[in-house]
Amino acid sequence: MLNEMDIIRRPRRNRRTPLVRSLVAETxxxxxxxxxxxxxxxxxxxxxxxNAMPGIAHRSVDRLLPYVEAGLKKGLNKILLFGVGENxxxxxxxxxxxxxxxxxxxxxxKQAFGDDLWLMTDVCVCAYTDHGHCGVLENNRVLNDxxxxxxxxxxxSHARAGADVVAPSDMMDxxxxxxxxxxxxxxxxDTGIMSYAIKFASAYYGPFREAADSSPQHGDRKxxxxxxxxxxxxxxxxxxxxxxxxxxxxxxxxxxxxxxIKDLRSRTLLPIACYNVSGEYAMVKAAAERGxxxxxxxxxxxxxxxxxxxxxxxxxxxxxxxxxxGWI
Numbered sequence: 001m002l003n004e005m006d007i008i009r010r011p012r013r014n015r016r017t018p019l020v021r022s023l024v025a026e027t028x029x030x031x032x033x034x035x036x037x038x039x040x041x042x043x044x045x046x047x048x049x050x051n052a053m054p055g056i057a058h059r060s061v062d063r064l065l066p067y068v069e070a071g072l073k074k075g076l077n078k079i080l081l082f083g084v085g086e087n088x089x090x091x092x093x094x095x096x097x098x099x100x101x102x103x104x105x106x107x108x109x110k111q112a113f114g115d116d117l118w119l120m121t122d123v124c125v126c127a128y129t130d131h132g133h134c135g136v137l138e139n140n141r142v143l144n145d146x147x148x149x150x151x152x153x154x155x156x157s158h159a160r161a162g163a164d165v166v167a168p169s170d171m172m173d174x175x176x177x178x179x180x181x182x183x184x185x186x187x188x189x190d191t192g193i194m195s196y197a198i199k200f201a202s203a204y205y206g207p208f209r210e211a212a213d214s215s216p217q218h219g220d221r222k223x224x225x226x227x228x229x230x231x232x233x234x235x236x237x238x239x240x241x242x243x244x245x246x247x248x249x250x251x252x253x254x255x256x257x258x259x260x261i262k263d264l265r266s267r268t269l270l271p272i273a274c275y276n277v278s279g280e281y282a283m284v285k286a287a288a289e290r291g292x293x294x295x296x297x298x299x300x301x302x303x304x305x306x307x308x309x310x311x312x313x314x315x316x317x318x319x320x321x322x323x324x325x326g327w328i
Contacts, residue, residue, distance in 0.1 A: 027308040035078045036319040040105040052207035078118040085128040092125035096157040103161040110162035120165040121158040134170040148175045152182040165192040171224045176244035195246035197238040201225035204253045204279030253277040258309040265310025273313035281317040
């Protein structure tokens with residue numbers, strides 16, 4: 001028994017009601033932090049659900065615009081645009097073609113919505129190569145410097161079309177400085193670079209491979225994407241991209257790498273993005289469909305974990321539901 005002279009610290013007082021819990025909350029998630037990944041495909045009138053990712057779809061440009069407009073009305077005003085390749089070749093010529101689906105979508109979206117929409121584009125050639133790797137392949141080896149040249153031209157085509165930010169996801173060495181140099185040389189110094197600075201060779205990408213039609217035809221991506229066992233090397237990758245001129249750094253995937261986000265936050269002053277990837281999304285959807293979890297509660301908890309670890313930019317396929325259904 002406690003006697004009346006004992007003083008007990010009672011942290012529970014600050015958890016007693018919803019109002020006090022909200023008052024003292026250390027971590028807050030806002031819709032302004034959310035970025036919605038979207039997939040654009042060639043053609044017209046196309047709305048094709050992606051089986052591996054319930055609620056996510058391929059859209060042609062004409063179907064993409066009303067979808068984005070509906071999100072804007074709810075305050076969802078930042079997107080990351082992916083293209084599904086056309087005319088795939090060994091050197092991904094269509095990746096930088098001014099009339100490919102991504103560049104047509106950029107022009108249409110910026111013409112329709114201007115600065116009301118912050119438009120980021122994924123820069124990688126894996127969806128445009130006939131072998132599915134993220135660069136030029138020679139004797140089953142991805143060539144770094146030749147691949148960087150392709151990526152820089154792809155980024156330039158997006159910037160010319162009107163992208164606010166280009167986001168290289170390939171993990172080639174030196175591509176940030178090369179892209180920055182090409183953009184600046186062509187008068188695109190205002191175009192930002194959000195680097196997939198720390199992108200692990202992860203098993204969580206499975207559903208995305210269906211979404212982007214980008215699976216390697218042979219081999220894997222472990223020679224250029226990061227080894228998930230290495231945290232110090234992750235810091236090296238992130239800080240190198242900062243030195244090369246990145247405006248923001250990304251960690252991908254997010255949920256299994258909260259420690260990496262936290263470590264990076266302590267080492268850089270740049271904004272940090274995290275990518276809540278397709279496998280993370282699909283697992284939540286599958287468990288919710290079976291009644292094993294409460295989807296809104298799990299998604300909200302997860303988004304807060306990303307911010308608590310140090311990320312301020314949250315790229316998530318849950319973004320639309322989180323905003324439209326009032327989860328955040």
